[in-house]
Amino acid sequence: MVRTRFAPSPNGSLHLGHAYAAVTAHDIARSRGGTFLLRIEDIDGERSRAEAVTEFMEDLAWLGLAWDEKAVFQSQRLASYAAAGERLKDMGLLYPCHCTRSEIAEAAAGRGPDGPIYPGTCKQRDVDPAGAAWRIDMERAITLVGPLHWIDERAGPQLATPQIFGDVVLLRKNLPASYHLAATLDDATDGVTLVTRGLDLFPASHVHRLLQALLDLPVPTWHHHDLLVEPDGRKLAKRRGTASVADRRRAGEDGKALAAALRDGRLPAGISVSNALHHET
DSSP, X not given: OOEEEXXXXXXXXXXXXXXXXXXXXXXXXXXXXXXXXXXXXXXXXXXXXXXXXXXXXXXXXXXXXXXXXXXXXXXXXXXXXXXXXXXXXXXXXXXXXXXXXXXXXXXXXSEETTEEOOOOGGGGSOOOOTTOEEEEOHHHHHHHHOOXXXXXXXXXXXXXXXXXXXXXXXXXXXXXXXXXXXXXXXXXXXXXXXXXXXXXXXXXXXXXXXXXXXXXXXXXEEEEEOEEEOTTSOBOOGGXXXXXHHHHHHTTOOHHHHHXXXXXXXXXXXXXXXXXXOOOO
């Protein structure tokens, strides 16, 4: 039975792009007699706000979306991230790094989906692990697991190419885990069988498939949906003045009618749908 999830981070209000993602995950679960889950990705330090969680739940209810089990929180799973990190260290796949963003930008070996590709500077050094970020030795990890494949419901079978990211950070300096590690572990813990998310995260699935192989995790199917974007093609963002779902709710709009419009592709003026990959910098 299919299990989907909507997993927002409480560091800002939901906008229509989030609403579209939630409607997609919810409706797929409902249409297939499955389960729709709500996960709060609240490990982003001081940026995570408890009041935003309440707002999210009110927004989803206003849209007519109901989750089927008790909401879960990443902040309650820190031990699992640490354990996975230690396992990868024991496998000789992680190394500490103290390089700054500016240093990486100056010495970058090209550009990947997340920005400048790390050139492996600290992999060649004796680095103090205290206060360091921990990067995966991508070449060694790929050699260990061999060729990997994954399936997207819309794009079809995919050959995993996590090397496009270079040696990404899995354990961050100031946070328990990176998005790549935390989301992969959480989807396995939650029994998610269909990972629904925007096309902007399509490349991330290559890394997540690698982590599933390394950590002996179940492999879901993916469904990367189109993005709602500004007229200039950029993703919606509250900081650029995009109206939030909460703003619309408080203004007295009909939430269920808005959800129906999103399903039908009837979008507010100035917002369009893109099926291209967009990466914000």
